[in-house]
Structure formats: structure tokens, C-alpha cells
Amino acid sequence: MPPSPVTEDEEHVAEWHTLTISDIRRRLDTGDEGLTEEEAESRSLTYGRNSLPERKKTPAFIIVLRQFASPLIYILLAAGILSIAFEDWTDAIFIFLVIFLNSGIGSIQEWKAEKSAAALQQMLKIYARVKRGGREEKLPAEALVPGDLVLLESGSRVPADLRIISASSLAIDESLLTGESEAAKKKTPILPSDTPVADRANMAYAGTTVMSGRGTGIVTGTGTKTEIGKIAASVSSSAMGKPPIVIRMEVFAT
Template sequence: MVRDTASHCRTGISWHSLSEYEIYEKLATGEKGLSSQEAATRILEFGKNELPESKRASVFTIFLSQFKSPLIYVLIAAALLSWFLDHLTDTAFITVVILVNAVIGTIQEWKAEQSAKALQQLFRITAVVTRDGHEIRIPAEELVPGDLVYLEAGTRVPADLRITQVADCSIDESVLTGESVPVTKKVTTLPEEIPISDQENMAFAGTTVVRGICRGFIVNTGICTEVGKIAVAVADTTLSKPPLIIRMEKFSQHIAVAVLVATAVLGIIAVYQGMGIIDVFFFAVALAVSAIPEGLPVALTVVLSIAAHRMAGRHVIVRKMTAVESLGSCTLIASDKTGTLTMNEQTAHIVLLPGRDSFQVTGTGYTGEGSIHTHKGEHLSETDLHQVQRLCHIAALCSEAQLERIDEGWHHSGDPIDVAFLALAHKSGLDTSLIQKSVERSLFIPFEADRRYSAAGFTDATGERFGIKGAAEAVLPHCIRMRTSAGDEEVDQALLLAKAEELAVDGYRVLAVAEAVSP
């Protein structure tokens, strides 16, 4: 049971604008975190760190909901009239149709509910928290305001927290702000009136650490977090009827009116021709029952069930079958791009070596599935492939990301751009895990927004070398030569920067990779 936000949320506090001492004071905490006893008291006061969930429907409830349709009401009325007329065959047939329709709908929606429940279980996370002066790992639901939490690359932020210690930490906040570029976090005090996207000393629930480590004190949990406020707003939304239900209501009304008018007209004609009143009544009822399309509800349910099954094959859970038709009725969809229309996964599409035509890269997302070929679709020559692999080799050593195949899937962690480079390396035929484990890296300079590049010093089979990876305008000033198909030549910065600008205009994020031999 989730508490009402007004009962325990600390509103009106700009946590990002407070000093570290003020954070300690307002949260009644310290560098050693909370005691277990204090944490137990606070979880009673603030509630569990979880978002509101609607009450899950039982199988019986789902079964009963299948009868909430105007056309089903008409069929039930037809079954009752058939039973009243002692037409048991018609009564049995209509009843079977109603039950088959209900069973098909129940099975589909129950399976969707179970899939949604299983999916939510996958997102249960734990957190490393300091309790009684010791770091322990606990379920994220047990976190309370004032807890000191440790975050590292690859972990999901369990609650809103104010960062007090940081080491080259960047957090992907696209789920909250829509910005695909990770935010570099800092230990600082910020002005009070700034948007969430500019709060560099805060980490928000639901976001993901892509690089580095940090520690911070939890300031809000559950529905008091920024993502929790969104969840509450969505939960309070009044749902409207799906287009299919609206059209079925109109259709049922039209059928009812048409049947009543037809039976009335034919009844009057029959009476005028001398038929008895009782016979006219039975004739009118029989006509009304025969005019009702008993098979239509089943046909609709089967069609919607097939559509829901097809969407499930595309990893979409359809919890209400009428939602399929609602989606098909949309004429305009307004949507955020990052993570909604796109998957928020960076992918290398073009590789450009100096003095050569560009190479195309197939495959999308953070996987090694794809290939590199010329713009004519031909395989790379041995020389070109070697140069591309060398580029990927350097890029892999200039990153802290990981990308490896586990069972039948790909697992990744770290900065999105670094992971995209590792995916490119796999497509070129390299094993990035082997490179990162076998090559000794003597120096590493992590990426920073003001520096705009990362670099590494390493020793491999070719000797001691230094690699750099970053924005073209940040890397090229450090270069004196470029490797073309004709050999090493003096670097033409103007030409390369013009090409980079040309690609940027087309919507590409352009990065450069270079290496140097240690003197």
C-alpha cells in the first residue's frame, strides 16, 4: 500500500542548492549513514521506496469484464428471449457464443497480466548502503531518506539522492529528461531556480550510472521522487472509452432501433392480415432474435487476440485487447524521441579513413551483429580492414565500457559512445574483452565534457603507444600526420574538419581516433 504524497513528502526543499552541512542537518544523518534502528523507524514514517501500483485483477474479475460490452448485453437479452420462447437450441448456441468470447478474452488478458508482472520482477534492484558504519547490500525498497548510497557504473539509481562524493561519474538521465547524452556529475552547490536537467549534484531514481562512481544521501523515495511524481500523475488520469467500444455502443443502439422498428412494422402488418396478438408477439420476438449478429463478438475477439499475439512477437505486452484497435485508430502521435521512438542506443554507421571513401556499417544497437563494407556493398580489402581494426583497437583501450556476448544475448555497461565503439570492433572481427584483458594500460584519461576526449597509454604487440578518442575538433589539433592508402602524410586538418562538419549537418555525431608511438 503506497501512502499519499501529501502525508510524508518533503516539499519545497531545493536539495541541489543546500550545502553539505545543511544536507546533514535536514536529513539528520552523517558520513556513517543511518543506524539500522533509525532506518527501521524511517521506513514506518516514509513508507517503502516503491512506486504506486494499481490493484491487479484476478482471473474472475477479468472474466467478468469480458461481459461489459453493449453487444454482449444484446446477446444476453436475445438468449433470455429465446429461453422464454422455449427455443432451447438457440438459447444454448447464443450462450456458447458468449462464453467462448469471454474465455478467449480472459486467456489473452490474463497472459498479458502475468507477462507484465514477470517483467516488473526483472526490474527489482538492490543498493549498496552504509548502515551502522558498514556497507551492506539491501533491496532498494528498504531505502529511506538519509541513507548513504554507493553507486557505480552499470547500476540503476534507486531513489533521488544528493551527491557528496564523485569520481568521474556520468549518469544517463534520458528516461527522465529525454536527453541522450549522459550528464557528468559534480560535488557542488547550485542556484535554487534551475531545471532538473541542470542539477549536476543530484542523481534521480530510474536513471543509470554509465561511468565512474559516486556516493550520496537519499533525499526522496518512492512517490516523492521525480519519477514517482510522474507515476502519480499518470495513475490519476481518467481513462476514456476506447474507439472500438464507442463504435460498438453506437452499433448496438442502431441494431436495437432497427430491430424494434422492423418488428413493429411487421407486427402491424401481421395484425392487419388477421394474425392473433399472441402469434404476432412470438413472431416479433423470433424476428428480433434472428436479426442479432451472434457471431460478431467472437469474430472481434479472435481478430483482436491475433493482433495482440503478433504484437507480443515484437515484445509488446497488450494488457487490454481493445488497446490494439485504439492504436490502429490513432491519426497523430506526439512522442518524445529518445528511448521512445528510438531505443537510446548509439550505433556507428560510417567509418571514414583519410584519403579513402567512407565505409558503411550494418546492424543497430549494442550488439556485435553486423558488418562493415564499402558503399557498393563489397567486402573491405585486407589493408582497409586492418586499418579499421586498428582504429577499433585504440578506441576499445580508450574506454571503460564493456560489451560481451552472454548465452544468446549481448550484455553492455558503460558510456553509450564507448559501447558503440565496442560494437563496431566486434563487427570488424575483434574480441574487445580479449583486447581489454590482454593489453596493459599504463595510463588512462577519462572523458570530461570540457576536455571532450578520453585517452590511454598502453603496451601491445607493436610496443608502447598512446591513443586518443573524442570530438574531431578536440583530437585533430593533437595530430601531425594521417594514414592514407598511399602511406603516412601530413595531416590536412581543414579537409578533415570540413568532412566532419558535413557529416554533422547530416545528423551524425562525429568522433575521431588517433594514436602515437611513445618516444
């Protein structure tokens, strides 16, 4: 009886770069022929689609109104109104200037964050060369599941997080994740547990681009479990964050 593939929780915490290729195959219950269509369908029900959550575009007026949703802003508004009532025009002008500057800066930051989140979502809307049941297929990236065998070549975008199992002059542009302008050369040997993401030469990450060479990788992470998924979650949370003036006041208070 073949071993059961890892559960979703195990898949999330596994240090794939520390495992041998045979261990990877055993844990993900996959081989040289790739997954069968039936197994891929079953895993799709377990892990979900290889995509990032869609976010509805927030209307501009909602983004602006969010900047006023804070007790500190309410206090400033009250102080501004009182200043007007007492005809203290200097204080009133200063207070409302601070409020509107905060609203403007916060709105721009949130708009940029939403735009970045939308761009990250598009990075997984691609097609990939996959080996299933011994046959090579071209599938939408969202159909990939842990254990799938992905074929990489120059010019292709990595469709999911992969553990590299073969590499021939394979180099990948990972500037999206690492900020490094030079393409990362890929290889297959295991790496120490404390190896940072930027130095994991035996891994390839969703959204990055193959610059040269070719290789094969086993899907280890999909959707929100990918490194780009973590970035998207961080960007999305920042889009819903506190107004800039509130953040600055909290920093000042500590």
C-alpha cells in the same frame, strides 16, 4: 541532542539541489557513517517503503467497458439506436463506427498506460550498496529511507532520489526522465532554485543508470516522492482517464 530529521512534508517540498552538503546532512540527520539500523527502521515507519503502489492488472473486458462510461457515449448510443429505429442506416453506421473506434483507441491507450505503470514499478525492485552504521551493506531498494548513504558505481541503477555528495567521473543516463541520450555528468556544488530537473547535476534520480564513474549520494526522496514516482502517478491517472472522444469534444467546446 541531535536535530530531528525533516518531516515527510518538508522532505517533499525541499529543494535539495540548492542546499550545501552540510545542510543536507543536518536536515536529514546523517553523517559519514550513515544511519544506524534502528534509525533506518524508525524512518521506514515514518516515510514508508521505497516502492511504488502496486496496481492490480485490469481485465481486458473491464478496460473496454470503461470506454463506454461517459454521458456523451450514452447519447451517441441512443442516437445510434434511434437511427436504426428510423432505418437511417447511414447515420447508424457512422455513429456506431465512431463509438467502436473510440472504444478501440481508448482501450489500447489504457492498456499501454497500465503496461508503462507496471514497468516503472519494477525499476525500484533492485538492490543497492548502502552504508549503515559505518558498514557497507547490500539492501533491497525498498528498504532505503531519507538520510541513507548510497554508493554508486558504473552499471548500477539509482535506487532512490539522491543528493550527490561525492563524485568521481560520475555520469548517469537520465533519458528516462529527460529524454536526453547523452549521460549527465554529476558534481556536488549547489545550484540555483530555478534549475530544471534535467540540469540538476548534483542530484541523481531513482530508476536512472550509472554509465561511468562512482559516487555517493544521500537519499532525499523515496517511493512516490521520487521523480519517477510522480511519473508513475501521472501514468496511472491517464490509464483511468476519459475516453478519447470525450477529451476531443471537451477541447472543441473550449
